[in-house]
Amino acid sequence: MSMPTVLIVEDDKWLAEQHERVLNKAGYETVVALHALAAIEAIDDVHPDVIILDVLLIGNTAFALLHELQSYSDTGNIPVVLCTNLASELLIDDLKPYGVRQILDKTTMVPSDLVASVQSILHED
C-alpha cells in the first residue's frame, strides 16, 4: 500500500526541506512546490492527499491557490493545512470554505506538529 502524499507549498527552500525531512521520517511521500503555479502543476501530477500551504508566497499568494482549488471538483476536496507566520491574523472559520482544515503557526509550532496535523486530517477522512 502506498503512503499518503503530502504537497508542501513553501517558497523558502530550506524550510520546505525541513518540512520534507519531518514528513519523510514519519513515512509520508512528499512533493515540494516553491510557488502557487508550481503547486497547481504538482496537484495535477500527484493528486496529493494533503497540502501544506504557506500564505506569503512569491507571486500569487495562497489565497489565489485556494480559490483555484475550489474551482474544480477534483481539487476542491483536498484538505489544506496553512503553515504561516501570519497564523495569529487568520481565523479558521473564515477559511474552512476554502478547504483549510488547520492553521499552524510557524513561529510557535514544533516539527512534530506537522505530522500530527497531517495524521489527524487523514484519520478524519
Next chain:
Amino acid sequence: MSAARGEHEQLLSGPLVNGLPSFVAAAHELKSPLALVRQLSLMLESGDLSDVEQKRMLRQISLTSERALRLTSDLTKSARLSDALFTLEPINPQQLCEDIVRELTPLFTAHDRDVKLVPHKHPLLLVANRDLLRRIIMNFSDNALHYAEGDATVEIKIGSLQSGKIIRLSVRDYGPALPSDTFKVLKNRLTHAPVPIHARPQSSGLGLFIASQFADVMNGKIGVTKHRDGATFYIDLQASSQLSLL
C-alpha cells in the same frame, strides 16, 4: 534633537500612506529566518539525524542567522544615520564588488545558486562610503538570492552613465516581475517608510527603504529596472574625479 529621540522618531516613521513603521517591517522580515532557525534547532535537538543531515542543518542555521543579523545591523546603522559622520572617499567598485561576491558565495552555494561580477571594461572610481555601499549591494544581492527562480546566476554589474560622470552598480535578479507601483515608490525616493512589494510578499520593503537612506547619505540614488523575468536594482553614485587626474 537628542540621539534617542531621533532614533525613536526614525523607528516610528510612518505609517504614512502605504508605509509600515520600520520596527513593524523589521519584525515582519525577521520572523521568517527566526522561525526557520527554530525549526532546524528543534529538529537537531530531537536527534535521529545522519551526520550529513546535521552538518547541512547547522550550516543552514549559521547562514540564516547571518542573514538576519545583516538586517538588524543595517537597521541600527539606518537609525543612526542622522547622528553619524560617514566619510565619502574614492572607491574602486570592482574591488568592492569582488569582495562582496567572495563573501556571498558560500550563501549562494548553499542555495545551489551562483553570483558573479560583470566588471566594467575600464577601471572606474566612485565617491561613496565603503561600508554603506557594501551594505546596499549586499542587500540587493540577498534579495536577488531570495527571490530568484530557476537556477539563473545573479549578476552584480558595474557600469557608467553620462559620459562617465555617474557610476551605476546594479544587481540583476530573476524573481517575479515587479508591479509598476514599486517603480513609482522608488522614484519618490522611499523617503518616508518601508512599502511592501506585492509581487514579493515576504518582503516588507525594509531593505530597499534602508538602502535608499544609505544612498541619500552618499548623494546617490537607488532605482529599479523591470524585466519580464525579474528586476535590476541599482545605485547611481558620482564618479570620482581622481581617476582623470592620474
